[in-house]
Amino acid sequence: MAPRVLLVEDDGELGAQVVAQLTRAGFEAVWWREGRRVVEGDLAGVRLVVLDVMLPGTWGLDMLRDLRAWSDVPVMVLSARNETADKVRALQLGADDYMTKPFWPEELVERVRARLRRPVMARGEVIEVAGLTVDRGARTVRVGEERLELTRVEFDLLCALAERAGEAVTRRVLVERCLDPDRDGTERTLDVHVSRLRKKLGALAVVETVWGIGYRLASPEGP
Numbered sequence: 001m002a003p004r005v006l007l008v009e010d011d012g013e014l015g016a017q018v019v020a021q022l023t024r025a026g027f028e029a030v031w032w033r034e035g036r037r038v039v040e041g042d043l044a045g046v047r048l049v050v051l052d053v054m055l056p057g058t059w060g061l062d063m064l065r066d067l068r069a070w071s072d073v074p075v076m077v078l079s080a081r082n083e084t085a086d087k088v089r090a091l092q093l094g095a096d097d098y099m100t101k102p103f104w105p106e107e108l109v110e111r112v113r114a115r116l117r118r119p120v121m122a123r124g125e126v127i128e129v130a131g132l133t134v135d136r137g138a139r140t141v142r143v144g145e146e147r148l149e150l151t152r153v154e155f156d157l158l159c160a161l162a163e164r165a166g167e168a169v170t171r172r173v174l175v176e177r178c179l180d181p182d183r184d185g186t187e188r189t190l191d192v193h194v195s196r197l198r199k200k201l202g203a204l205a206v207v208e209t210v211w212g213i214g215y216r217l218a219s220p221e222g223p
Contacts, residue, residue, distance in 0.1 A: 005047065005112060091168060092212075
């Protein structure tokens with residue numbers, strides 16, 4: 001079955017070119033011409049979303065923020081803005097790639113291919129990464145047969161990072177997902193928990209700081 005790519009782009013000429021290139025490259029292209037709230041059924045079979053920023057109906061980054069609340073599907077953002085602050089903002093909200101306009105549709109297709117060659121963690125119960133076995137159902141972490149003792153927050157942090165191993169996860173996402181907003185829901189507290197998690201992981205895995213964005217889980221050899 002051809003990999004399905006969702007294109008959200010209001011420019012008719014550009015959208016038609018991208019769809020044609022994706023189709024010729026062997027993808028199944030689904031094209032939306034306006035922004036909207038994405039629900040789970042919309043992403044059935046979708047392997048990657050190509051998302052324009054300036055859209056009628058809903059701003060593209062608002063769509064990205066809402067999508068990241070429940071889905072880890074890779075997202076490539078398209079924008080005519082090439083300022084660093086705009087790129088950082090998109091990455092902070094969970095984008096996996098950022099392309100500035102104008103661009104050649106052929107380049108976009110190659111970036112899609114490259115992104116889909118990277119593994120995407122399934123939303124199953126067990127994640128194996130960097131020599132660790134993380135069982136979300138049992139809430140355990142093992143190194144071989146040895147169990148690694150983590151607090152609730154440390155375990156949730158490791159899960160959030162392991163699900164997107166090798167990619168930056170924003171501090172906002174980690175705070176919202178892992179910390180209790182009534183007790184310890186601040187970014188400064190997050191840094192303390194990350195520091196403790198790093199000490200417990202030791203040489204097993206590296207929690208890297210991605211400056212201005214958040215953290216990334218990598219094996220000692222690299223992401």
